[in-house]
Amino acid sequence: MTSSAHPAVINHFFSGSAWIEGAALDQLDEMSRLPGVLEIAAFPDLHPGKYGATGVALLSSQLHPLLIGNDIGCGMSLFGLDLPLRKLKVDKAAERLRRLEAQAIADVSDLLAQADLPTDLAPNALGTIGGGNHFCELQAVEDLADGGSATGIDDQGLYLLVHSGSRALGATVFSETAAGHPRLVDGLDPGSEAGAAWLANHDRCVAWASLNRQLIAARAAAALRADLRLISDVPHNLVRPSNRGFVHYKGAAAVGAGELAPIAGSRASLSHLVLATSGVVRSLGGISHGAGRKYDRATMHGRVGRNRSEREQLLRNSWGGIAICDDRSLVVEEAASAYKDAEQVVTDLENESLVVRHASLRPLVTFKKAVDEAEVEQRRRKPEYRREGGRGHERY
Helix, strand or coil: CCCCCCCCEEEECCCCCCCCHHHHHHHHHHHHHCEEEEEEEEEEEEEECCCCCCEEEECCCEEEEEHCCCCCCCEEEEEEEEECHHCCHHHHHHHHHHHHCCCCCCCCHHHHHHHHCCCCCCHHHHCCCCCCCCEEEEEEEEECCCCHHHHHCCCCCCCEEEEEECHHHHHHHHHHHHHHHCCCCEEEEEEEEEEEEHHHHHHHHHHHHHHHHHHHHHHHHHCCCCCEEEEEEEEEEEEEEECCCCEEEEEEECCCCCCEEEEEECCCCCEEEECCCCHCCCCCCCEECCCCCCHHHHHHCCCCCHHHHHHHHECCCCCEEEEECCCHHHHCCCCCHHHHCCHHHHHHHHHHCEEEEEEEEEEEEEEEEEEEEHHHHHHCHHHHHHHHHCCHCCCC
């Protein structure tokens, strides 16, 4: 690897109370020595990643596609619903949201055109959440801070928090870029043909991912028979040009002063809505986008969900909330204990004068992955399924 003679400055925006692995700090040091890197801001959700620590904003004169990864444009969007909390029945809402991805959506060709995107750009994937830590969550206000109502938050309202990205579109851009540049670890010159091509594809992925989150929310609202309004749409896997180079947001929400941003907890802990302050100029316009992982996916399989009963318990929370996830491994890997304390993350950001907290929201229904009902019925009719008494296809 070609590295800079002098490592870039690394600014830590977290306290000693933050759970930070040594491996993440080692990766930060390696990232500071990449070609063109000038400055790094590290946030309290910092954790190890495949191509470098996640939870950072990094300024560089070079483009580093490896740092952004394959889910280009991934982000968080918060929407308000015109459905009052007093009318909500959680079990009924969960039953309806289970059919989220079966909801009809408008002509995607028109929607792509309205977003200035090619009408044939992965139209069939729009409105889908994907796997991993992506979700669509129905939330209610747990606590409204002074001034929170001025941002349009109603403590008797219901909200949708959507976390998703560019799906297979971003993965294709990433794999093609990696295949075409064996030394991608050294980055791309933004003035080169390769750099310009990656930036153009990157911009399309960012716009597509934002549209995808809108359509996921529209499907959820349709399932709940409600209308929705956008409150905040903040990406956290992307690059943005600045007067000093390009800021790479690797699992860090890209915000400007006065902008609202959600910071996700887990399906059994509070999420938060914050307002970015003028102080974010110190952090390269970045803040945490969520709690950040405490334990990796492989490790979680030895910690929780060792039997069906434990896994079923993981699908409930202390507020009576329900998680919809029919993938047994995903239930375990995305358990609340896999994540850091989002409250501590927000407190650290507040203490660094990067954000002001406006509201905390509790999870009521978290949609991650549902088995296709038609596929299940088809399986049930197969002779081998009947011979096994149906046990072979149970997910829990």
